[in-house]
Amino acid sequence: MASKVAALLFLGLICFHVATAQIVMDCCLSVSEKRLIPKNIVSYKLQVAGSGCDISAAVFLNKKGMKLCVVPPEGNQWVQNLIRTLEKRRQRDAETQVCC
Template sequence: MRFHTLFLLLILCCVYLAAGQVSYDDCCLKYVRKLSRSTQRHVVDYKIQKADGSCNIAALIFIMRKGRMICANPSESWASRLKERLDAKKPEQDSSFSSKPRPLQRKG
């Protein structure tokens, strides 16, 4: 009987420890201070990280050509200029384009 109780207690401890582990998103933990202009040319996109429950700091995550991610402080002037430059490169949506499909017209 003692063996079964000890075994059950051991299993419950393992389950408790496994459930207690928190899975974190890919969060920035620190910023780079500066990016050289030649490195900035390799940036293709960015994501915005908000300081919420899963991530501790707000950051701009710049995505490089080969998929590498670099974290920057969003209040830094070079980071905001790079973000604006990337936004300007994105194609603007044509205002004449409608997201709703037009109904088919029947002939006859």
């Protein structure tokens, strides 16, 4: 009987440890202020500090599949313009892919 209780406690401890483990995220560790060429960029995502990553950043994906970490869009007009360009491109591409 004692071995069953010990096994259940051990199993509960393992489940608790797995449930509290942190999820590994692919985060930018530093950012660049170097401006990017819009024709080479295919998509983006925003990284927010405190949501699993230490710093905020705009993460752009280029045609070669490389992730490029730059300063966040807040207060950086060129980043805002690049995001706007990508959104317009995405919208245009979605409109051309609408099929009957």
